[in-house]
Each structure stands twice: as C-alpha cells, then as structure tokens.
Amino acid sequence: xxxxxxxxxxxxxxxxxxxxxxxxxxxxxxxxxxxxxxxxxxxxxxxxxxxxxxxxxxxxxxxxxxxxxxxxxxxxxxxxxxxxxxxxxxxxxxxxxxxxxxxxxxxxxxxxxxxxxxxxxxxxxxxxxxxxxxxxxxxxxxxxxxxxxxxxxxxxxxxxxxxxxxxxxxxxxxxxxxxxxxxxxxxxxxxxxxxxxxxxxxxxxxxxxxxxxxxxxxxxxxxxxxxxxxxxxxxxxxxxxxxxxxxxxxxxxxxxxxxxxx
Amino acid sequence: xxxxxxxxxxxxxxxxxxxxxxxxxxxxxxxxxxxxxxxxxxxxxxxxxxxxxxxxxxxxxxxxxxxxxxxxxxxxxxxxxxxxxxxxxxxxxxxxxxxxxxxxxxxxxxxxxxxxxxxxxxxxxxxxxxxxxxxxxxxxxxxxxxxxxxxxxxxxxxxxxxxxxxxxxxxxxxxxxxxxxxxxxxxxxxxxxxxxxxxxxxxxxxxxxxxxxxxxxxxxxxxxxxxxxxxxxxxxxxxxxxxxxxxxxxxxxxxxxxxxxxxxxxxxxxxxxxxxxxxxxxxxxxxxxxxxxxxxxxxxxxxxxxxxxxxxxxxxxxxxxxxxxxxxxxxxxxxxxxxxxxxxxxxxxxxxxxxxxxxxxxxxxxxxxxxxxxxxxxxxxxxxxxxxxxxxxxxxxxxxxxxxxxxxxxxxxxxxxxxxxxxxxxxxxx
Numbered sequence: 001x002x003x004x005x006x007x008x009x010x011x012x013x014x015x016x017x018x019x020x021x022x023x024x025x026x027x028x029x030x031x032x033x034x035x036x037x038x039x040x041x042x043x044x045x046x047x048x049x050x051x052x053x054x055x056x057x058x059x060x061x062x063x064x065x066x067x068x069x070x071x072x073x074x075x076x077x078x079x080x081x082x083x084x085x086x087x088x089x090x091x092x093x094x095x096x097x098x099x100x101x102x103x104x105x106x107x108x109x110x111x112x113x114x115x116x117x118x119x120x121x122x123x124x125x126x127x128x129x130x131x132x133x134x135x136x137x138x139x140x141x142x143x144x145x146x147x148x149x150x151x152x153x154x155x156x157x158x159x160x161x162x163x164x165x166x167x168x169x170x171x172x173x174x175x176x177x178x179x180x181x182x183x184x185x186x187x188x189x190x191x192x193x194x195x196x197x198x199x200x201x202x203x204x205x206x207x208x209x210x211x212x213x214x215x216x217x218x219x220x221x222x223x224x225x226x227x228x229x230x231x232x233x234x235x236x237x238x239x240x241x242x243x244x245x246x247x248x249x250x251x252x253x254x255x256x257x258x259x260x261x262x
Numbered sequence: 263x264x265x266x267x268x269x270x271x272x273x274x275x276x277x278x279x280x281x282x283x284x285x286x287x288x289x290x291x292x293x294x295x296x297x298x299x300x301x302x303x304x305x306x307x308x309x310x311x312x313x314x315x316x317x318x319x320x321x322x323x324x325x326x327x328x329x330x331x332x333x334x335x336x337x338x339x340x341x342x343x344x345x346x347x348x349x350x351x352x353x354x355x356x357x358x359x360x361x362x363x364x365x366x367x368x369x370x371x372x373x374x375x376x377x378x379x380x381x382x383x384x385x386x387x388x389x390x391x392x393x394x395x396x397x398x399x400x401x402x403x404x405x406x407x408x409x410x411x412x413x414x415x416x417x418x419x420x421x422x423x424x425x426x427x428x429x430x431x432x433x434x435x436x437x438x439x440x441x442x443x444x445x446x447x448x449x450x451x452x453x454x455x456x457x458x459x460x461x462x463x464x465x466x467x468x469x470x471x472x473x474x475x476x477x478x479x480x481x482x483x484x485x486x487x488x489x490x491x492x493x494x495x496x497x498x499x500x501x502x503x504x505x506x507x508x509x510x511x512x513x514x515x516x517x518x519x520x521x522x523x524x525x526x527x528x529x530x531x532x533x534x535x536x537x538x539x540x541x542x543x544x545x546x547x548x549x550x551x552x553x554x555x556x557x558x559x560x561x562x563x564x565x566x567x568x569x570x571x572x573x574x575x576x577x578x579x580x581x582x583x584x585x586x587x588x589x590x591x592x593x594x595x596x597x598x599x600x601x602x603x604x605x606x607x608x609x610x611x612x613x614x615x616x617x618x619x620x621x622x623x624x625x626x627x628x629x630x631x632x633x634x635x636x637x638x639x640x641x642x643x644x645x646x647x648x649x650x651x652x653x654x655x656x657x658x659x660x661x662x663x664x665x666x667x668x669x670x671x672x673x674x675x676x677x678x679x680x681x682x683x684x685x686x687x688x689x690x691x692x
Contacts, residue, residue, distance in 0.1 A: 031610035031611075032610040032611035033611075053567045053568075054568045057570075059610075060567055218347040219348070220348055
C-alpha cells in the first residue's frame with residue numbers, strides 16, 4: 001500500500017506487528033473455530049489465561065496458536081490480589097519463556113472491573129522484576145498515568161466491563177488517556193461489534209483487544225473478519241482528518257454554476 | 263471411646279467390574295479372535311456387546327474398564343440444550359444419536375435384566391439473571407430457526423414444573439426432547455450384557471497395532487503378548503492416539519478436557535431433589551443438575567484445558583455449588599457423596615471420529631470410535647451401531663458421515679468438517 005492508505009506497524013512491548021487487532025481466546029467454541037478466527041482476523045497476538053490452560057498439555061490452544069505463528073500474550077485472568085497476579089505472571093514466564101504479560105487484577109466476579117490499588121501494586125512489582133507489563137485498567141486517565149510512571153509498556157483501558165459488549169462508554173476519558181500517553185494505548189474490553197473497534201482507533205488508540213465480541217458471536221470467523229477491517233478503517237480515519245461536526249447541513253455539491261438543462 | 267460410623271464422603275465409587283467377569287489371561291483360543299476392542303468405557307463395551315450379539319468373537323482390552331469418563335459422566339441425552347451456534351453440525355448428529363436410544367435401551371435392558379435410569383420428562387433450561395435470560399432467548403431463536411422443539415416458560419410455569427427453583431429467576435425454557443440416563447446403570451448393564459454375549463476381557467493395555475500388507479493383524483499388549491484379529495476397534499478415549507503402530511498419515515488430534523462433577527443425594531426428611539434435568543446459566547456460567555430415581559443428584563461440570571490433571575479443586579467446587587444454590591436453593595440440604603474428575607476426549611471441532619479406515623490407508627480393518635467429548639453417553643448407541651456396521655461391511659448411519667475417522671488427516675483424503683454452517687434466517691440486527 002502506498003501513501004494515504006498505508007498502515008504503519010504497531011510497536012508494542014519491543015515487538016512490531018502489522019495487525020492492530022489483538023485477540024482474546026476466552027469463550028472460543030472450539031479449536032477448529034479458533035483456527036478460522038485466526039485466519040480471518042489476521043491477528044498476530046492472542047492472550048491466553050495461564051490459570052485456565054496447562055502449558056504442558058498437547059493439542060491445546062497453545063499448539064494452535066503456535067501453528068499459526070501467533071504470539072502468546074499470557075494474562076493473569078482470575079487473579080484478585082497483587083500477590084496472586086505476580087505469582088501467576090512468574091509461572092507464565094517460566095512456562096512460556098515470554099517476558100510480557102497482560103496484567104489483570106479484578107475486584108469482583110460481578111463486574112470484573114480492575115482493582116486500581118492491587119493493579120498498580122502488581123504493575124510496580126512486575127516492572128521491577130523485568131516484565132513488560134500491559135495492564136488492563138479502568139478508563140481513569142490518572143491511573144493510566146500512574147501505570148505508565150511505574151514502567152508499564154502499554155496501558156489497556158476498558159471501554160466497558162469484560163464481555164458486556166457495551167462499547168466505549170466514556171470516549172472522552174479514552175481521548176484523555178491517549179492524549180497524555182507516551183506508551184501504546186490498547187482499548188481492552190467492552191467491544192460489542194465492529195463499529196466499537198473502529199471508534200477506538202478513531203479516538204487514537206494504537207490497537208484493540210477483542211475477545212467475547214468475536215468468540216461468542218454467532219459466526220466467530222465472520223465477526224473476526226469484520227473486526228480486522230474495522231480496526232484498519234478506524235486507523236486510517238484517524239489520520240485522514242475528519243470534517244468538523246456541524247449543526248446544520250452543508251451541501252456536498254456546489255449550488256452555483258449549475259448547468260441549464262431546460 | 264465408641265467409634266462413630268465413618269464413610270469417605272467424597273471418594274468416587276468403583277466401577278462394577280465383577281459384572282464383566284474375571285479378566286482372562288491371553289492364552290490359547292484367546293490369542294486369536296474376530297475382533298479386538300481396545301478400550302472398555304461405555305463406547306468400547308457397547309461396541310463389543312453389539313458385535314458379540316452378532317456372533318463375532320470379541321476380546322476387550324483394558325487394564326481398568328469403566329474407570330474413565332464413562333464413570334463420571336452425568337448422562338444427559340440433550341442435543342437441543344447442548345446446541346451452540348458455532349457448532350451447529352453437531353446437533354444433527356446428536357438428534358440422530360438420540361433416535362438410536364430407545365431401541366438400544368430396550369435391547370440392553372432385555373439382555374442384562376437391569377434398569378438404565380432412562381428419564382424422558384425433558385430438560386428445563388433456566389436463566390438466573392436478565393443477562394442470562396437474553397442469552398436464553400437467543401438460544402430459543404436459534405432453536406426456532408433450526409426447527410428444534412423448545413418452549414419458553416413463564417417463571418410461574420417453570421416453578422410449577424420444578425417447585426425447587428429459586429423465586430427470582432429471570433426466565434426458563436422447556437426442552438421436551440432432551441432426556442437423560444444414568445451412565446453408571448448403563449455401564450453395569452453393558453458389562454453384564456457383554457459378558458453374557460461372550461465378550462472376553464483381558465486386563466492389559468494395548469501398546470501397538472500390528473499391520474501387515476496394509477491390513478490390521480492384531481494388537482500387541484503392554485505385556486508383549488500378541489492378540490491376532492483381522493479387526494481392531496480403537497475406543498480408548500483421549501489416550502487413543504498414544505497407541506503405536508497407527509498409520510503415520512492418520513492424525514488423531516485428541517486431547518483431554520478436564521471436568522469436575524459432584525454427586526449429591528437427597529436425605530429423607532429434607533428437601534426433594536429436582537424432577538427434571540435442570541440446566542442453568544448463572545452470570546454466564548453453565549451449571550446442571552441431573553436427578554436420578556435413586557435420589558442421587560449429579561451437579562456439573564467444569565470444562566478445563568488442564569490436560570490430564572486429576573485434581574479436584576476448591577474453586578471449581580465452590581463455583582459449581584454457588585451457582586447451583588442460586589438456581590435451586592434446596593441444594594444446600596443435599597448430602598455431598600462424591601467429587602469426581604474426568605477427562606472428555608475432545609477433537610478440535612468437538613465432533614467424534616467414528617468409522618473404518620478407508621482402503622489404502624495402511625490399516626484395513628481398523629475402526630475408530632473416539633473423540634466423543636461431552637457426548638459419549640448420547641453417542642454410545644449410534645457409535646456401537648457404526649462399529650458393528652464397519653466390521654460387517656455395512657453402511658454407517660448417515661448422520662456419522664461428516665464425522666469420519668480421517669477428518670483431520672489430509673494425506674488420507676480427509677476433509678475437515680465445515681466448522682460453521684450458515685444458519686437459516688440470520689439473526690435480527692441488535
């Protein structure tokens with residue numbers, strides 16, 4: 001692609017990716033569907049909950065990801081305290097030989113919202129242990145700044161609670177996070193359909209992580225294809241310079257110099 | 263001090279191996295037989311029984327029959343409530359398999375003289391929260407589009423059918439055609455029927471398939487003993503791929519999917535157990551309660567990608583009980599009798615691999631009956647019929663057509679299942 005429709009690579013945690021769509025694997029109906037989702041999405045990174053998958057087991061989700069050359073981003077889903085999350089990250093590093101981790105420390109089962117205090121504590125500890133930390137956080141710009149300051153390699157604010165499909169509920173906060181961040185911003189959680197993913201990129205996010213919206217869709221590979229295009233569209237639109245919104249109409253064709261046809 | 267009677271509250275009971283008869287040493291006439299069945303779960307036992315009923319000499323090879331998934335399974339015959347939009351091809355197989363059940367149950371009851379605990383009251387699907395109710399209505403929509411019998415219930419109707427349901431539930435469906443059976447009674451009946459039909463049991467593991475000139479010659483046991491047979495049925499669950507000597511072009515992508523399951527029991531003088539099989543969504547998590555006439559209630563189950571890990575965990579039991587109590591509060595009063603852990607034999611698309619290897623595959627005479635995942639009990643009769651047909655050269659049941667044994671083996675001409683078949687009348691945009 002040339003010039004105006006070029007998609008720049010995504011630089012994330014010392015890696016480069018062509019795709020700005022990261023995939024969450026939770027909720028995938030089966031491994032055959034996952035293969036088709038991987039092909040349709042073009043995703044190069046997939047998160048896997050290390051508490052839910054035995055890395056030694058053969059024929060598992062990890063084998064499918066390896067066959068498709070998709071990089072595994074281990075996450076700490078299911079952790080409620082900083083101590084649990086740090087331990088889980090260390091086990092993941094040992095099992096997978098990776099240096100990065102998507103840090104999740106949730107406050108309760110009902111909302112699965114990040115616990116800000118435990119999250120910051122765990123992020124600080126893991127950064128000190130040499131991890132490249134990608135924290136799943138609320139859409140609070142102040143917390144995002146703290147996470148960046150303790151050394152996180154990216155921030156991953158939510159659009160809405162995990163699995164809710166409610167879209168981006170506070171676009172303004174996401175814009176504030178984007179505006180101040182010097183690390184990549186990855187919109188994580190809340191995406192319901194393709195337009196939500198496009199909006200994330202239009203707001204200036206560097207990438208989007210989508211799980212349930214694809215894995216629990218009626219036709220997961222079709223939704224994966226839609227998300228891939230939405231992310232590309234949002235990225236291009238952000239750089240294309242959108243028109244300012246107006247209250248009243250402005251004709252798209254000139255109203256003077258019309259040909260006299262009669 | 264007087265000793266109080268104790269019992270181990272949560273240790274699974276042992277399978278009824280006495281019904282299968284004593285294991286035999288493979289000597290003399292045992293060394294040469296018509297069919298060797300490797301694997302003595304209900305799939306292998308049903309196949310062995312079906313073949314022996316047709317006067318084939320059958321030797322069953324398993325160091326510990328019925329010790330695998332069969333013995334912990336809940337026994338739901340529930341293709342409609344199991345339906346998942348992304349796995350629509352499985353529902354056709356499930357419905358066809360269900361049609362095989364009545365005749366199978368009758369024949370097995372006649373052959374064994376034992377009851378199977380088959381119950382046909384239907385299954386009640388329950389949504390705990392408004393979010394779960396939306397998911398249930400989507401499933402109802404899918405049922406309608408596929409022409410499957412499914413009936414929405416008001417909360418009052420649901421609680422008339424099942425008075426033990428919690429008052430605050432968000433909604434319910436009745437699936438009249440989804441039944442259940444007690445797999446442990448089925449296992450007992452199969453063991454007895456197989457023995458009566460002349461199936462002989464060798465307590466050994468199979469270590470290698472032996473082939474010559476492109477055809478099966480028999481099985482080598484872990485003791486080194488050879489069993490000669492022109493037909494070998496592979497029915498060893500998720501361990502099946504570990505057998506040596508399979509054709510190198512045959513890909514058997516089987517993996518264990520761990521399930522934790524509880525067995526509870528009603529106690530006299532306290533609450534009744536449920537009347538129907540109840541399957542619920544609680545904050546998005548599935549849980550089921552399957553009642554038996556004996557008063558047993560099976561509560562399940564987790565689905566974990568933890569390899570062959572046999573450990574029961576506190577968190578899984580907590581979540582199963584928490585969700586079950588949310589749906590049926592009286593579960594609190596039941597006795598906890600067993601904590602079971604089993605491993606479903608899963609393929610990448612969750613469909614089974616059933617049928618004879620095609621000519622030219624290098625193992626003529628090898629029949630696969632593996633990969634039944636969550637549906638081993640439901641698929642048991644149709645699989646047994648398919649194995650009988652394969653050994654006798656008859657056509658297999660049509661519904662098994664897409665689930666052939668070489669589905670994951672491109673070098674054997676296998677074509678993978680279309681993982682997602684477009685459903686009729688797409689969903690209304692939301």
